[in-house]
Amino acid sequence: MTTDDQSATDRAATMTRQNTGPLGRLSLNTATTKALTLTEAVDGAARAGCSAVGLWRDRVHEVGAEAAGKIVRDAGLRVSSLCRAGLFTASDEAGIASALADNRSAVVEAATVGSSELVFVVGGLPASTGPGPARTPASDAERHSDRDLVSTRQRVADRIADLAPFAAEHGVRIVLEPLHPIFVADRAVLSTLGQALDLAAPYPSDVVGVAIDTYHVWWDPDLQAQIARAGAEGRIASYQVCDWVLPLAADPLLSRGYMGDGYIDFRSITQWITAAGYTGDVEVEIFNQAIWDADTDTVVRTVAERYTDLVLPYL
Amino acid sequence: MTTDDQSATDRAATMTRQNTGPLGRLSLNTATTKALTLTEAVDGAARAGCSAVGLWRDRVHEVGAEAAGKIVRDAGLRVSSLCRAGLFTASDEAGIASALADNRSAVVEAATVGSSELVFVVGGLPASTGPGPARTPASDAERHSDRDLVSTRQRVADRIADLAPFAAEHGVRIVLEPLHPIFVADRAVLSTLGQALDLAAPYPSDVVGVAIDTYHVWWDPDLQAQIARAGAEGRIASYQVCDWVLPLAADPLLSRGYMGDGYIDFRSITQWITAAGYTGDVEVEIFNQAIWDADTDTVVRTVAERYTDLVLPYL
Numbered sequence: 001m002t003t004d005d006q007s008a009t010d011r012a013a014t015m016t017r018q019n020t021g022p023l024g025r026l027s028l029n030t031a032t033t034k035a036l037t038l039t040e041a042v043d044g045a046a047r048a049g050c051s052a053v054g055l056w057r058d059r060v061h062e063v064g065a066e067a068a069g070k071i072v073r074d075a076g077l078r079v080s081s082l083c084r085a086g087l088f089t090a091s092d093e094a095g096i097a098s099a100l101a102d103n104r105s106a107v108v109e110a111a112t113v114g115s116s117e118l119v120f121v122v123g124g125l126p127a128s129t130g131p132g133p134a135r136t137p138a139s140d141a142e143r144h145s146d147r148d149l150v151s152t153r154q155r156v157a158d159r160i161a162d163l164a165p166f167a168a169e170h171g172v173r174i175v176l177e178p179l180h181p182i183f184v185a186d187r188a189v190l191s192t193l194g195q196a197l198d199l200a201a202p203y204p205s206d207v208v209g210v211a212i213d214t215y216h217v218w219w220d221p222d223l224q225a226q227i228a229r230a231g232a233e234g235r236i237a238s239y240q241v242c243d244w245v246l247p248l249a250a251d252p253l254l255s256r257g258y259m260g261d262g263y264i265d266f267r268s269i270t271q272w273i274t275a276a277g278y279t280g281d282v283e284v285e286i287f288n289q290a291i292w293d294a295d296t297d298t299v300v301r302t303v304a305e306r307y308t309d310l311v312l313p314y315l
Numbered sequence: 316m317t318t319d320d321q322s323a324t325d326r327a328a329t330m331t332r333q334n335t336g337p338l339g340r341l342s343l344n345t346a347t348t349k350a351l352t353l354t355e356a357v358d359g360a361a362r363a364g365c366s367a368v369g370l371w372r373d374r375v376h377e378v379g380a381e382a383a384g385k386i387v388r389d390a391g392l393r394v395s396s397l398c399r400a401g402l403f404t405a406s407d408e409a410g411i412a413s414a415l416a417d418n419r420s421a422v423v424e425a426a427t428v429g430s431s432e433l434v435f436v437v438g439g440l441p442a443s444t445g446p447g448p449a450r451t452p453a454s455d456a457e458r459h460s461d462r463d464l465v466s467t468r469q470r471v472a473d474r475i476a477d478l479a480p481f482a483a484e485h486g487v488r489i490v491l492e493p494l495h496p497i498f499v500a501d502r503a504v505l506s507t508l509g510q511a512l513d514l515a516a517p518y519p520s521d522v523v524g525v526a527i528d529t530y531h532v533w534w535d536p537d538l539q540a541q542i543a544r545a546g547a548e549g550r551i552a553s554y555q556v557c558d559w560v561l562p563l564a565a566d567p568l569l570s571r572g573y574m575g576d577g578y579i580d581f582r583s584i585t586q587w588i589t590a591a592g593y594t595g596d597v598e599v600e601i602f603n604q605a606i607w608d609a610d611t612d613t614v615v616r617t618v619a620e621r622y623t624d625l626v627l628p629y630l
Contacts, residue, residue, distance in 0.1 A: 127578055128578065133560070133561065134577055194537075221468065221506055221507060221509075246449070260458075
């Protein structure tokens with residue numbers, strides 16, 4: 001496919017480009033500036049001195065993957081990752097087929113937009129179709145099936161096996177993102193970095209990797225050891241930073257804050273990431289209504305300042 | 316101490332008593348009926364056919380520990396556990412001394428009230444004095460110290476070492492309760508059953524044990540293995556059940572629901588508990604404003620019904 005060949009060339013070019021300057025590894029994720037179009041977000045990131053952007057598929061779909069990649073490159077930036085694939089915990093045939101089709105589209109989009117890193121949020125329990133009350137079961141068997149976390153997690157392993165050859169053919173890595181256990185029911189049955197690495201273990205490190213987002217993993221007593229393991233295995237595909245703020249927002253997904261506004265020890269975690277040999281981009285991905293409502297330049301300037309003060313010294 | 320000798324005799328008597336009848340292992344935790352006095356809660360539990368009550372210290376302090384124990388025994392019930400000790404993550408000398416004094420009082424209360432199982436919620440980060448915004452640090456060193464999860468967790472180990480001899484002398488077990496990672500900043504830096512068992516490892520199993528509360532641990536990919544380990548080590552001191560309901564309440568502590576109202580797979584977890592050899596009481600501990608506001612007999616009847624339908628078949 002011409003598009004894929006072209007994007008493979010672009011990827012090679014960006015991967016050999018040096019990360020230079022103080023913000024040479026800083027990437028603005030478009031989720032931090034959710035109200036902006038892709039062009040506006042890319043312009044804001046460039047003005048703040050960022051070197052890359054992490055893209056969500058909704059921003060890519062605005063203009064199409066080829067045009068999206070060009071917008072980023074024309075601004076002199078890299079695409080550090082594409083989000084979100086996954087959501088493939090369905091147990092029925094139609095749900096599985098639909099999820100696989102969408103995930104294959106996401107793989108092609110990642111290759112086209114110029115990122116080798118496609119972030120997977122794996123999905124929640126069958127009892128859930130998103131945040132809200134559990135489905136009322138018709139029978140005891142249905143109740144159990146709807147809530148069976150062990151089987152649901154096995155289906156995640158099965159879907160990775162289904163997708164891995166297709167992703168590998170396109171030069172795109174399946175990047176498994178563990179989500180905070182607060183989201184296990186409705187968003188991701190993948191809850192720890194260790195669990196992600198266990199799922200990745202059967203595959204080469206350039207086929208299945210992991211994303212490490214401080215918000216999701218900072219609480220984990222096994223974090224230092226699992227970051228070291230992820231580094232030794234060559235699987236750290238993305239390091240994402242934002243803070244855990246309290247009180248939680250009504251939608252806990254929006255409870256993320258600027259680094260320094262909450263409880264996370266960025267010094268220790270970033271030192272562990274560095275010790276694990278990670279030299280890639282650092283994405284700032286903050287879902288927060290107040291930040292979405294704020295002036296773009298204030299947001300990107302704050303992102304750059306907090307990164308410089310709290311993360312960069314330990315990279 | 317006469318009081319302790321007396322309560323030791325009582326404990327021996329209750330521990331040899333057979334758990335009989337369908338609700339022979341059901342314990343109502345007073346947190347489920349927070350609006351009731353101790354006497355009202357004990358009466359309600361007895362009317363519903365429960366065999367035990369789990370006590371919070373606020374209910375015990377209403378009447379004093381000796382009188383509290385008598386109220387429970389006079390109703391023909393056992394005390395399955397006393398809650399809450401812990402909150403001992405302070406890093407300053409005064410804070411440590413104050414926490415140790417309160418914990419020694421709790422040990423004496425447990426012995427006096429007639430329970431060998433004292434549940435510890437260990438406390439959060441120094442940056443937190445409870446739910447709410449993080450403390451604003453005066454310096455980078457203070458920022459790091461306030462958020463240093465590794466050191467805070469080490470202090471938990473240090474305080475257990477301080478307390479263990481005193482607890483052992485009183486025949487009271489330090490029962491470590493891992494809390495859901497949602498609470499790591501402000502309530503408990505003890506986040507997984509595996510971490511609790513690691514902390515317990517240096518001590519005999521009758522000196523340090525663990526509480527397994529479905530709400531806090533259900534998400535853990537390592538849960539089955541750690542329950543088996545806890546059983547093999549003889550450390551399961553309490554099995555507590557309630558459900559994870561969505562959307563989360565504004566105070567996530569109150570987001571617990573009756574078994575069956577949420578996402579937790581009680582069949583699997585209870586089977587794992589049974590396979591681990593646990594034969595003790597099953598406490599129902601639900602923090603939920605709507606349940607606190609409801610009629611007592613409706614609450615205890617619902618607790619008994621849900622227990623009978625969703626937990627008892629797998630014990």
